[in-house]
Amino acid sequence: MADGTGIETLIDLMARLPGLGPRSARRAVLAMLKKRAQLMAPLAQALAEVALSAKDCRVCGNISTTDLCPICTDPARATGEICVVEDVADLWAMERGQAFRGRYHLLGGTLSALDGIGPEDLGIPRLVSRVAEESTREVILALNATVDGQTTAHYIADALAGTQAQITTLAQGVPVGGELDYLDDGTIGAALRARRRL
Amino acid sequence: MADGTGIETLIDLMARLPGLGPRSARRAVLAMLKKRAQLMAPLAQALAEVALSAKDCRVCGNISTTDLCPICTDPARATGEICVVEDVADLWAMERGQAFRGRYHLLGGTLSALDGIGPEDLGIPRLVSRVAEESTREVILALNATVDGQTTAHYIADALAGTQAQITTLAQGVPVGGELDYLDDGTIGAALRARRRL
Ligand SMILES: [Zn+2]
Ligand SMILES: [Zn+2]
Numbered sequence: 104m105a106d107g108t109g110i111e112t113l114i115d116l117m118a119r120l121p122g123l124g125p126r127s128a129r130r131a132v133l134a135m136l137k138k139r140a141q142l143m144a145p146l147a148q149a150l151a152e153v154a155l156s157a158k159d160c161r162v163c164g165n166i167s168t169t170d171l172c173p174i175c176t177d178p179a180r181a182t183g184e185i186c187v188v189e190d191v192a193d194l195w196a197m198e199r200g201q202a203f204r205g206r207y208h209l210l211g212g213t214l215s216a217l218d219g220i221g222p223e224d225l226g227i228p229r230l231v232s233r234v235a236e237e238s239t240r241e242v243i244l245a246l247n248a249t250v251d252g253q254t255t256a257h258y259i260a261d262a263l264a265g266t267q268a269q270i271t272t273l274a275q276g277v278p279v280g281g282e283l284d285y286l287d288d289g290t291i292g293a294a295l296r297a298r299r300r301l
Numbered sequence: 302m303a304d305g306t307g308i309e310t311l312i313d314l315m316a317r318l319p320g321l322g323p324r325s326a327r328r329a330v331l332a333m334l335k336k337r338a339q340l341m342a343p344l345a346q347a348l349a350e351v352a353l354s355a356k357d358c359r360v361c362g363n364i365s366t367t368d369l370c371p372i373c374t375d376p377a378r379a380t381g382e383i384c385v386v387e388d389v390a391d392l393w394a395m396e397r398g399q400a401f402r403g404r405y406h407l408l409g410g411t412l413s414a415l416d417g418i419g420p421e422d423l424g425i426p427r428l429v430s431r432v433a434e435e436s437t438r439e440v441i442l443a444l445n446a447t448v449d450g451q452t453t454a455h456y457i458a459d460a461l462a463g464t465q466a467q468i469t470t471l472a473q474g475v476p477v478g479g480e481l482d483y484l485d486d487g488t489i490g491a492a493l494r495a496r497r498r499l
Contacts, residue, residue, distance in 0.1 A: 109354065109366045113347040119340060120329040123320070131318040133390050135348075136355060136364050142317060143352040149311040150345035153330075154337050156307065166334050168307045192331050 110136075162233070164209030164226060166191050180206050183240040185268075187230065187259060189213060189247060197245060205243075208233070213251035214258055225255070227262055234266045244272045308334075360431070362407030362424060364389050378404050381438040383466075385428065385457060387411060387445060395443060403441075406431070411449035412456055423453070425460055432464045442470045 110132065118128035135143040153168060160172035167173060174180055184205030188194050189212065197203050210225040222228060234242060242263055246252035260270045275293035277283065283291065308330065316326035333341040351366060358370035365371060372378055382403030386392050387410065395401050408423040420426060432440060440461055444450035458468045473491035475481065481489060 108371075109347060109351045110364070113344075113351050116340065116344045116347055121332045122325040122328055127320040129393065130320055133393075134319045136351075136389065139352050139355060142314065143348060146311075146314045147345055147348035147352050149307060149314055150333075150341060150348060153307045153311050153334075154341040154345050157334060157337060157341075166308070173306075191334065192328075195327065195331075 159209075163207045164211060165194055165207055174206055180204055182206075183238065184243065185230075185234065185237075185239050185241075186243045186245050187256075188245050189252065193245065193247075203243070205241075208242075210246075210255065213246070213249075213255040215251060222258065222262070227259060230259070231262050231266065234263060234268050239266075239268045241269045241271060244270065246272075248275065357407075361405045362409060363392055363405055372404055378402055380404075381436065382441065383428075383432065383435075383437050383439075384441045384443050386443050387450065391443065391445075401441070403439075408444075408453065411444070411447075411453040413449060420456065420460070425457060428457070429460050429464065432461060432466050437464070437466045440466045440468050442468065444470075446473065 114125070114128045114132050117123055117131055118125045120128075123131065135146065156168040157166055158168075158170070159165070160167055160170070160175055162171060162175045165172040165174060169176075182205040184203070185208050186197060186203055186205060187208045187210065188197060189210050191209065194207055194209060197207075208226070208230050210227075212220055212225060214220055214222065214225065230242075233239070242259075244256040244259060246256045256272060263270055274297060275290065276297055277286065277290065277294045286294075312323070312326045312330050315321055315329055316323045318326075321329065333344065354366040355364055356366075356368070357363070358365055358368070358373055360369060360373045363370040363372060367374075380403040382401070383406050384395060384401055384403060385406045385408065386395060387408050389407065392405055392407060395405075406424070406428050408425075410418050410423060412418055412420065412423065428440075431437070440457075442454040442457060444454045454470060461468055472495060473488065474495055475484065475488065475492045484492075
């Protein structure tokens, strides 16, 4: 490489981002070097700010740059519905769907005896008291359709059984635009069992 | 998006890097949020440093974080050979080849009447005096095999005609590992004309 100092370090760090390898990291750094004022400096600034101020929302666990995340402070989202997701990636995916207008609870993982992750690590006791305090009408369990995800969902449903909240989960079925040919058998089976009259 | 503040700005800026779209920018930012101390903070630091200190080497035009780039200050590279390239991307490509051990001259573009780019804009007069001062033995023109690249190469060859330096260009031919099937006709023609006895 051409530079024994900062530029090489920068390329090495960029190459550690998902989806970027050494080659695309080089291209990205070159692009930034050509736009130092318009791109590199603002990006450095934005990264430093987020690195410094990003924190877990103390109500829902969402990551934002404020103590309470914008979702928890949005009065329009006090709908009495809480959507339980595993992590920020899933929250962002739900938000892109633009269908849910309530608030969230982030677990930060799934129950795992193997990894020693118990209900307290996922904030499940906190969810139970939150549901009572907020008189939550519905808790939607939007967990991954994996064994760990489903084990966790059942545990949470049991823990909330004594509250007033109705517990629901996302429907399983054929994705919008999905071709049957490309779906795994489990999805087709679930979609068939949940079939609706047209 | 989940956050009305810094995180969204960061994703927007990341999405402007080549090879990254909104989707991969989100994934990259998520990965950084999960590794704030190990990845995000060092990256912010490296970016800020480079954004602040990156400059054009005043001898060759290479970008580095020092006044003179590491190549121009490396005594082992005072070989009397200067390789003329269009930009930093080409210099890095040459360096990855690990075949050239001399120094560089970066044009920063090619001659273009249309865009009003003349010899002075590319530092060609400076190259001519540098070749005289450094008693350069050979100037290798490693310009792109485009019309503009070749026009610029011929102009530089003419400008250096009065100096002691020998002027050479990179050979054209089949890339190592290249399949004939995938090569354009011009490359095959050039490779055939430059054929060597086995
Ligand atoms: Zn929140
Ligand atoms: Zn230099």
